Amino acid sequence: MSTASVTLPAPAKLNRMLHIVGRREDGYHELQTIFQMIDLCDQLSFTPRRDGVITLTHQINGVAQDENLVVRAARLLQQVSGTTMGASITINKQLPMGGGLGGGSSNAATTLAGLNHLWKLDLNNTALTELGLTLGADVPVFIHGHSAWAEGVGEKLTSITLDTPWFVVIHPRVSVSTPAIFQDSELTRDSLPITMARALQGGAPEWRNDCEAIVKKRYPPIAEALDWLAQHAPSQLTGTGACLFAAFESQQAAQAVAKLASQHWRSWVARGLNTSPLQDALGC
Template identity: 45%
Template structure:
């Protein structure tokens, strides 16, 4: 095998994001549900015999030379001593600074794809350990399941969610994650919840989550600070509200989402917004590319 083409890297939405505390080292403790959606970047991989790692932007933008897909390939080489290289073609469809995990998903897809392309045979836990060095969200995408998330994002419990459609809106402006988490106005003491409070059964592995209950209960603690830093977040939420949809921010970016119970006329959305209808996914498309 020399090539893997059109390999997806799906985005995620945070159904809620609660900050429940802060550790002595400054890292924030959180609770969330990470949900995979069918809005994806696409990557193409061609094995190189010379050990070099190169990347081509198939949708030219402003990607850094050492983006997360390149860094993931280098990290896998270093961890395994692999002599192979790779040429990566990246079709960047997910917006930057959206809070949807686009870069982390690209890194996870790169690790999963190169594990196969280079014939390394690493297990999921080994890839996740390498991925964690690249970003806190990378192990979630390698895990491949929607998850109840705790700790600083490293504690993942797979959950099942019913099929649902969502509308995602991303204004052109972004917000600094560092400024949001560093703000003295950020609420850091939201009461902790339990997975059993939302599950239709008490099994931890594969618990079935009541999506309506989650959306009615949860919120994003980062949203008030982000709206103060980036008023466009509030504009997006008000636009969704004008269409009868309850919006909230996902992650620490400026994308806003809402459950979509019916078709919505989107023609009045500002022309510089990205507006996308998405569906949630049961599992990552590459789930079977790696063993546990």
């Protein structure tokens, strides 16, 4: 077993649309959404250990090590596979927490896929997806590694091919509580289900986010940023926020708007992807 470190990306995702079509008896919501990866990534480095210990080389503020999805993913993979190997893990964190970009879920997916490769466990993507779903509803799409039409709680995935514009992504420097948004009594939960074909036609009114009205009401800074970005291009929330985005045809146009946005908020320019850079890095 090599002791060499491996560094892998954990990309962000955008919800190009998010419809809530119902609520299940267990409290989870039935969704229809379109996931697209972007080239904005955290980076995770893994060094194998023979003593079975899983450790993070530094803590993330406000998250206990045992509660970190990366640690939980690594320990779950250990438990299921029966391996005696461990790992020292370093996270170069770029994606904001509570931002709706799927950072924690993507970190967990990269951990499952990366350690499966490093420990030579040879679990297939179906097995890794099943493990990922026990950690969070967004983990499977990062294991899936492709733009996807998703239903259920977000785990029923069909690969699709999307346009790949340049996005301006803005974080208004607030953190959104996803459970609070989904528990809000005013949240719309009765959007009519649509077909994937209809959804892929794109544009209003289908490409909307049913969480947006509640998030704007609860978080005025997000409403302000959405209204500002809408002056430059149609703007939209991703997930339950706090991040929002708009698509542009050219990198130059996106950079010009991002530069203006940076006077008030954190902002990035990112390219839309159809294949995850994690899959590319692992040669999948």
